[in-house]
Amino acid sequence: AQSVTQPDIHITVSEGASLELRCNYSYGATPYLFWYVQSPGQGLQLLLKYFSGDTLVQGIKGFEAEFKRSQSSFNLRKPSVHWSDAAEYFCAVMSLMNYGGATNKLIFGTGTLLAVQP
Amino acid sequence: DTEVTQTPKHLVMGMTNKKSLKCEQHMGHRAMYWYKQKAKKPPELMFVYSYEKLSINESVPSRFSPECPNSSLLNLHLHALQPEDSALYLCASSRESGGRWSTDTQYFGPGTRLTVL
Numbered sequence: 001a002q003s004v005t006q007p008d009i010h011i012t013v014s015e016g017a018s019l020e021l022r023c024n025y026s027y028g029a030t031p032y033l034f035w036y037v038q039s040p041g042q043g044l045q046l047l048l049k050y051f052s053g054d055t056l057v058q059g060i061k062g063f064e065a066e067f068k069r070s071q072s073s074f075n076l077r078k079p080s081v082h083w084s085d086a087a088e089y090f091c092a093v094m095s096l097m098n099y100g101g102a103t104n105k106l107i108f109g110t111g112t113l114l115a116v117q118p
Numbered sequence: 119d120t121e122v123t124q125t126p127k128h129l130v131m132g133m134t135n136k137k138s139l140k141c142e143q144h145m146g147h148r149a150m151y152w153y154k155q156k157a158k159k160p161p162e163l164m165f166v167y168s169y170e171k172l173s174i175n176e177s178v179p180s181r182f183s184p185e186c187p188n189s190s191l192l193n194l195h196l197h198a199l200q201p202e203d204s205a206l207y208l209c210a211s212s213r214e215s216g217g218r219w220s221t222d223t224q225y226f227g228p229g230t231r232l233t234v235l
Binding site: 032034036041042043044045046049090094103104105106108109110111113 | 122124149158159160161163166168173174206208210212215222223224225226227228229231
């Protein structure tokens, strides 16, 4: 079955430091991967997505992610964290479901809560 | 523009009330979704509408009743809810669902915070 694992429940970094959030997926075919960010009490904002092509994907707010098929990973990175980056980050894989007609479903990881120290 | 709007932002209701949540998008998307999110958990899919037809119901209790009156609007009617239904309810939309992968990226609204007393 398809699944997404985010091994780190909570991460704290200092402002200006670099950041890497880990995401591992389990999927039989070529995965279609996403990173979303959620500020407290808010909806999810799409940071970036990977469908095919270049394995290094650039997103909004200075984030990037690298798809590594050999490691089944899609880690999110940012070279210098800002206090406004404090939020919950969700990695997700798109899974094709067949309910008598094909529909895509997002399978989310459990999320990583990022805290930023001054 | 990738905006999905949801109203109301907050809703408090008793267990005998009937209320509705509303979601709207004007991006020309033909797939719309309802998710439920409990605190410190990822969103859980409830319903998917594709071309205004219900295509997924993830075994949601009948006290939640979705409706898609047109391609821009998605409602969630609530009746006889339980306190454990208190959560953030998120709406999302995508250009398609089940079609080409690149068109299925989901864009989320800000959510409705529901409290059931």
